[in-house]
Amino acid sequence: MGMLEIQKLSKIYNGKVSTRALNNIDLTIEQGEFVGIMGASGSGKTTLLNMVSTIDTPSSGKILINNQNPHQMKKNQLAQFRRRQLGFVFQDFNLLDTLTIAENIVLPLTLEKKSLKEMDEKLKAVAEKLGIVEILNKRTYEVSGGQRQRAAIARATIHSPVLLLADEPTGALDSKSSRNVMEMMEKINQTDGTTMMLVTHDPLAASYCHRVVFIKDGELYNEIHRGQNRQEFFQEIIDMLSFLGGNAHELSAVRV
Amino acid sequence: MSFRQFALNNIRRNSFTYIAYFLSSSFAVMIFFTYLMFIHHPDILKAPIGLSAFYGMTLAAFITFFFSFLFVLYSTSAFLKARLKEFGILTILGAQRKQLNYLIFLENMIIGTASVMTGMFCGLLFSKLFLLFGENVLDLKLDMYLPTEATWITVVSFMALFLILSLMTTIFIRQRKAVELVQGSSKPKKEPKASIWLALLSAISLSYAVYLVAQDDSDNVPLALLFDIIGLYFFFTQLSVVVIRLLKKNRLYSWRGLNLLWITELAYKMKDNARMFFMITMVTTMACTTGGSVLAIQKYVENAYTESPFAYTVSQRENFDSKKQKQILSVTQKIEQTLTQKGIPYQKFYTDTIDLDFKNIGYIKFIRQSEYQEMAKSLSLPLASLQDREALLLKSPLVIPGDLSDTVTHLSFENKQLTKSLENIKIKDRYTKTLFPSEYTAVVNNQTYDQIVNVLSSDPDIIDHKYHYLIPSWDNRTIPDTNSIEMKTGLELQKWKDSLSTNDTATLDGFMTSRSQDYYTRKQLTSVAIFIGLFIVAIFSIFIASFLYFKLFIDLQHDQRYYHELSKMGLSLNEMKKAATKQIAILFYIPLFFAGIQTLVGLSTVNPLFSSTTNTVISGIWAIGIFTVIQTIYFLIVRARYLAQLKRVMV
Numbered sequence: 001m002g003m004l005e006i007q008k009l010s011k012i013y014n015g016k017v018s019t020r021a022l023n024n025i026d027l028t029i030e031q032g033e034f035v036g037i038m039g040a041s042g043s044g045k046t047t048l049l050n051m052v053s054t055i056d057t058p059s060s061g062k063i064l065i066n067n068q069n070p071h072q073m074k075k076n077q078l079a080q081f082r083r084r085q086l087g088f089v090f091q092d093f094n095l096l097d098t099l100t101i102a103e104n105i106v107l108p109l110t111l112e113k114k115s116l117k118e119m120d121e122k123l124k125a126v127a128e129k130l131g132i133v134e135i136l137n138k139r140t141y142e143v144s145g146g147q148r149q150r151a152a153i154a155r156a157t158i159h160s161p162v163l164l165l166a167d168e169p170t171g172a173l174d175s176k177s178s179r180n181v182m183e184m185m186e187k188i189n190q191t192d193g194t195t196m197m198l199v200t201h202d203p204l205a206a207s208y209c210h211r212v213v214f215i216k217d218g219e220l221y222n223e224i225h226r227g228q229n230r231q232e233f234f235q236e237i238i239d240m241l242s243f244l245g246g247n248a249h250e251l252s253a254v255r256v
Numbered sequence: 257m258s259f260r261q262f263a264l265n266n267i268r269r270n271s272f273t274y275i276a277y278f279l280s281s282s283f284a285v286m287i288f289f290t291y292l293m294f295i296h297h298p299d300i301l302k303a304p305i306g307l308s309a310f311y312g313m314t315l316a317a318f319i320t321f322f323f324s325f326l327f328v329l330y331s332t333s334a335f336l337k338a339r340l341k342e343f344g345i346l347t348i349l350g351a352q353r354k355q356l357n358y359l360i361f362l363e364n365m366i367i368g369t370a371s372v373m374t375g376m377f378c379g380l381l382f383s384k385l386f387l388l389f390g391e392n393v394l395d396l397k398l399d400m401y402l403p404t405e406a407t408w409i410t411v412v413s414f415m416a417l418f419l420i421l422s423l424m425t426t427i428f429i430r431q432r433k434a435v436e437l438v439q440g441s442s443k444p445k446k447e448p449k450a451s452i453w454l455a456l457l458s459a460i461s462l463s464y465a466v467y468l469v470a471q472d473d474s475d476n477v478p479l480a481l482l483f484d485i486i487g488l489y490f491f492f493t494q495l496s497v498v499v500i501r502l503l504k505k506n507r508l509y510s511w512r513g514l515n516l517l518w519i520t521e522l523a524y525k526m527k528d529n530a531r532m533f534f535m536i537t538m539v540t541t542m543a544c545t546t547g548g549s550v551l552a553i554q555k556y557v558e559n560a561y562t563e564s565p566f567a568y569t570v571s572q573r574e575n576f577d578s579k580k581q582k583q584i585l586s587v588t589q590k591i592e593q594t595l596t597q598k599g600i601p602y603q604k605f606y607t608d609t610i611d612l613d614f615k616n617i618g619y620i621k622f623i624r625q626s627e628y629q630e631m632a633k634s635l636s637l638p639l640a641s642l643q644d645r646e647a648l649l650l651k652s653p654l655v656i657p658g659d660l661s662d663t664v665t666h667l668s669f670e671n672k673q674l675t676k677s678l679e680n681i682k683i684k685d686r687y688t689k690t691l692f693p694s695e696y697t698a699v700v701n702n703q704t705y706d707q708i709v710n711v712l713s714s715d716p717d718i719i720d721h722k723y724h725y726l727i728p729s730w731d732n733r734t735i736p737d738t739n740s741i742e743m744k745t746g747l748e749l750q751k752w753k754d755s756l757s758t759n760d761t762a763t764l765d766g767f768m769t770s771r772s773q774d775y776y777t778r779k780q781l782t783s784v785a786i787f788i789g790l791f792i793v794a795i796f797s798i799f800i801a802s803f804l805y806f807k808l809f810i811d812l813q814h815d816q817r818y819y820h821e822l823s824k825m826g827l828s829l830n831e832m833k834k835a836a837t838k839q840i841a842i843l844f845y846i847p848l849f850f851a852g853i854q855t856l857v858g859l860s861t862v863n864p865l866f867s868s869t870t871n872t873v874i875s876g877i878w879a880i881g882i883f884t885v886i887q888t889i890y891f892l893i894v895r896a897r898y899l900a901q902l903k904r905v906m907v
Contacts, residue, residue: 056907076828079823088824088825108825139447
């Protein structure tokens with residue numbers, strides 16, 4: 001049984017013209033696995049992430065996270081599920097600019113009314129791991145994008161979620177910061193064994209995954225596994241993308 | 257899409273934000289129009305208190321207009337600030353300054369015109385209702401009429417108001433670079449800063465104001481007010497920020513549940529809205545103090561009636577030599593005639609009284625024991641056997657609690673001759689009972705009384721000769737309604753007096769005071785004050801609520817993003833509601849809280865000016881209570897609308 005089980009998942013958006021965003025998706029992510037989802041714009045990868053994030057409901061099919069079906073929960077229960085079981089990393093960081101970095105990071109724990117001691121301990125541990133100890137008392141607009149994203153990762157992992165969901169975490173970063181952020185995610189995956197699902201356009205970010213799943217027109221198209229060499233994996237991803245109909249020259253190889 | 261259509265669409269699509277502003281403006285127009293409709297009513301001056309109503313309403317119309325001006329100015333400038341980004345985009349697209357100004361001008365004028373039209377329409381629609389209401393209060397038949405004057409004055413003045421302010425607001429966005437405009441209000445806000453010294457100044461000023469009030473010296477009141485204003489201003493701009501920062505530092509509290517969210521948001525909202533809070537607090541205080549005073553006066557008027565045992569009192573005219581007068585019109589005769597005609601039994605008492613001045617105390621009315629005892633039996637007042645230079649002191653509950661404290665045992669005369677012959681007067685017994693309303697009455701035995709008269713014989717005018725009519729069938733424990741026999745009889749006597757020519761009046765042998773007539777006139781005055789005051793309070797509270805609504809909805813986009821992010825992280829709907837409710841409640845109730853304290857303190861300083869039966873603090877609590885209820889209704893409406901908007905972004 002995987003940490004995340006997606007069974008025959010479909011999503012249809014009803015409008016004047018019904019659109020089938022996802023069609024019959026089956027996907028299993030094992031405990032401790034780091035999986036990337038790739039696909040062209042409009043392929044349905046964000047829709048898939050939203051379903052897994054429990055912020056959108058499927059039209060048919062089933063999603064099981066840690067053997068629980070979040071879509072059968074009541075709204076308040078679901079919110080609690082999200083904040084205990086899931087961690088989120090977004091493209092635009094989504095840090096609250098009225099709070100300091102430290103306050104942003106402990107927010108999930110304060111909502112759970114954890115003790116101050118526990119919060120301080122966890123904050124210290126996660127900040128050290130991500131190398132953001134010096135900026136803890138700064139405000140979000142006083143630090144760089146890369147630091148902000150690391151803070152966001154800290155917030156997403158401080159409560160030890162069973163599943164970390166990342167939506168284009170490197171989308172707003174330069175290549176150096178991107179690499180740094182991905183290395184941090186890889187580190188967390190390795191040391192804490194956190195299961196991760198990453199949705200991205202960026203082949204560089206995807207090359208840090210164990211496995212990359214490609215989606216085309218709402219259906220699973222293919223998946224490739226990483227071998228020993230990340231450089232090789234990166235090349236494979238680029239080849240796959242160009243094969244998928246993307247334009248290979250858009251994705252510069254220089255960044256590796 | 258023409259430029260005008262563009263402006264119209266802007267308003268239509270922002271209707272959610274504009275609605276409160278539009279409705280409040282319309283309401284102000286309606287109230288202004290209603291006042292004018294009364295002022296220009298052809299019959300208004302025919303009412304006995306028409307002139308006071310006329311001036312009161314003119315003043316009220318001015319106040320309404322003045323605050324409408326402030327309200328529109330504040331609202332439009334706040335709204336423009338929120339739209340800076342939009343103007344930036346237009347600038348980048350190549351819109352000229354002139355065109356932007358024209359756009360803003362057009363939008364303001366569209367809303368202004370719509371408000372004037374709606375306000376006028378409602379005003380005309382409800383005019384009959386308001387006139388009926390006014391008829392009731394003024395006790396005068398006010399016919400429906402075509403209020404042409406009121407209409408054109410309202411339309412012209414409010415259109416001028418919107419025109420001038422529309423032209424003025426364009427200045428607000430002048431001289432800003434496009435890049436600033438694009439960044440607009442979305443720039444991350446710096447953490448609110450406060451000066452610890454100014455915060456300290458605020459704390460000291462407020463404490464000093466409290467100290468001054470506690471001194472119980474009316475000379476201190478203006479100074480206390482000044483320190484209160486200074487303290488309050490810096491409280492909102494500085495001290496509150498410091499307090500919130502301290503609250504944040506206490507992580508045991510702030511890092512718990514939703515506290516982190518609302519406390520940090522509060523720090524920003526406080527600082528951003530400090531001036532608004534200050535203004536709202538002052539306006540609310542004004543409204544509540546006025547309301548409380550009117551209520552206190554109304555209570556006093558009622559007590560003045562219930563504490564008057566005699567239905568009529570006739571003071572005989574001094575220096576009225578009946579022999580020289582060819583013709584005498586006797587007031588007592590007329591009263592007795594009227595009462596006998598109606599078959600109403602009455603008791604008539606005669607009193608001679610002297611007002612004497614006492615050291616550190618003031619005037620006390622003296623009455624002969626024999627005269628008192630006669631009345632005391634009928635009024636069930638206490639009796640006492642009095643030795644020479646002993647007094648039975650009666651304190652009317654209506655009397656202003658002055659310098660005659662319960663510890664005083666002897667009364668010392670101010671008059672030297674009296675001191676010489678009588679030394680002083682010993683207070684044998686004291687009761688809080690009314691013989692003569694609003695006065696201290698001292699009963700002394702006949703010898704003492706005559707002695708006093710002898711000493712003061714050089715001035716015979718010092719003695720008041722009065723007749724009092726006690727009518728047992730007229731119960732004064734409850735307030736009479738206009739149809740009671742007492743009211744009708746009082747009115748009849750009043751009419752008789754009013755019908756006399758000047759010559760006839762000169763031949764009257766005395767002055768009549770009638771408790772029902774006194775009550776009736778005072779009651780009407782307070783009714784007019786309430787009638788006018790009610791609208792003013794309504795306007796204030798509506799302006800305040802709609803301004804808060806406005807402020808909230810300007811921040812709506814920011815808050816929606818904020819809660820959307822939190823919701824993804826797992827903030828539940830209930831938690832969002834709790835946090836958001838706290839934020840809105842603070843906006844509504846913090847100014848109200850301070851206004852409440854100010855009102856109570858303010859009214860407690862004027863309490864000594866009222867009698868012991870009238871507690872201004874209780875009236876103040878009533879006024880605040882009513883205001884709180886109104887504000888709570890707005891709060892619930894605003895909260896419901898705001899939460900509905902936030903709910904849409906919750907995942």
